[in-house]
Amino acid sequence: MRADRLVSLVLLLRHRGRLSATTLARELEVSTRTVLRDIEALSAAGVPVYAERGRHGGFALLPGFQTELTGLNHDEALALLIAGSRRGAQAFGLGSALASAMLKVIDALPEGQRDTAAGAARRLLIDPETDLLSRRVAGEEVSDAIVAEVRRAVFSGHKLRIHYAASGQAARWRTVDPIGLVTVRDQGYLLATRAGEDRTYRLSRLRAAEELPEPAERPERVDLDRTWQERSTRFRTGGDQVAVELRVDPARRDQLVGTALAVLAEETDEDGRLRLEVTFQDARHAEWALWNLAADAEALAPPWLRDSLRDRAAAITARYP
Template sequence: MSLVLLLRQRGRLTATELAEELEVSTRTVLRDIEALSAAGVPVFAERGRHGGFALLPGFRTELTGLNPDEALALLVAGSRRGTQAFGLGSALASAMLKVVDALPESYRNTAADVAERLLIDPETDLLSRRLVAEEVPGTILAEIRRAVFAGNKLRIHYAAVDQAPTWRTVDPIGLVVVRDQGYLLATRSGADRTYRLSRVLAAEELTEPAQRPERVDLDLAWQERSTRFRTGGDQIVVLVRMNPGRREDLVSTALAVRTEEPDTDGWLRLEVAFQDTRHAEWALWQLGTDAEALAPRSLRITLRDRAAAIAARYA
């Protein structure tokens, strides 16, 4: 079945290419090609330099009964949280029921037994900390998905940080989920924009076609926007001395490390960029006495006042 699906999706492939994709020998591929032909699957060989194996045009192997949302859910099922972030959890559940029902009976029981032995991305970790994904109403997600897939403009009521919600019309490009957080990549008046799905309060697909390229490399687009985010805006650079054993804890939350050198007492001295003052305060507070902000002075005052308030509370 995997061999047939590869030929369906890729077209003509050589025995060597099929063997590499399926991680088997070319001898196994040739034997399976013969078995498929004997079973009535219209696979044929083309000779010559650009030859290979192909299926007769129009041949399909169909999993019947899947609706578009269920098919989409299966495509993003590699990340269970991806289906949740895009509002496809229920579609995935119903699609998997249809997949199981389509299996031969001898495989169905085996698949069910195996599935009980696997758990992916549980809701809590070993410390019983609940991993909470952002909640976005299904009706809003459905409207956003429709606009993205249909290529139409989208009107959203968006609540940016520390701003009153406003309506804005955008040209949607694609959807991205990162660490349980969903984002809409779009343009507005030709400028790149990234919107957090949890901050969309309402959405309406418009009938006007979106102004966007026919094809897009979402991975590249996300990398470019991430780079601009890390290097632009109202960033703050903080001079920190810290215990080297906590370096990775700091670096993993920062936007960038500008400079780094050993201090005289075995600690490290770093210049670290953060998104803003609030981001810097949060990151350094997590490190307790293993780090000290040397500059800017305003951040030292903020951390001192916060520590004093905590000490007073527990006096």
């Protein structure tokens, strides 16, 4: 791990010139104290890195210094395979590996192409953390150490012991047979079986994970896309789901559809508003979705949902007379 970090530190200085200890620490996801120790180690190994004092100081390499290309490690190669979405790499705990791999790829390019590629990359921004209204894009915190353990079990084909907190429940231990990992809208999922039954676990709800030595009971080959589609279909059509009939302003349709599990029917009323029948995961989900649409949506059925929204609105009105 430290050897990879030292290589990344040298490559950062090569490609970006003088950088402060704070900037290096942020890029490498370590403390400034660790950066200073790494600088000392590089100097002791003969790498010509030096410090510049002052307000705009930092660390730099002597001009003309070059390194030999260091091969990609397993995690870096894997990160490149899913580099189509940087946040996808983050969801699987491979964000730092992706950054390190990209530095090595740039370093492998001929000098002329390297400068062109670096310049082009600075003109592309993919999946920023906020949208145009400065609203932070929702994301989930997932422990890299936990996800790394899950990845090892998935790739090695071993059983996995997880400490998992299902929605509204206390975390408890269970042993599963991992099948694969999926990321959807920045949310990571573990597809597995437990006692022969299909199970899907959200990575952000894992509190701990431990790869076991026993082989997992699973087929050698898996069509992960098909498996996910099948489970998604079962999720939308089972459990405690509720069907809701409602009217909504056409301008808010996409928000509604993005929240609902499925749209069962849709038509346009004479006044231009849309009349839809949609399904939600449960009663709480339905109430939350309709409340967020405020006056732009009206629940028509079931009656309990109308009553619940009316009572909530009355409570708010009473709070602000």
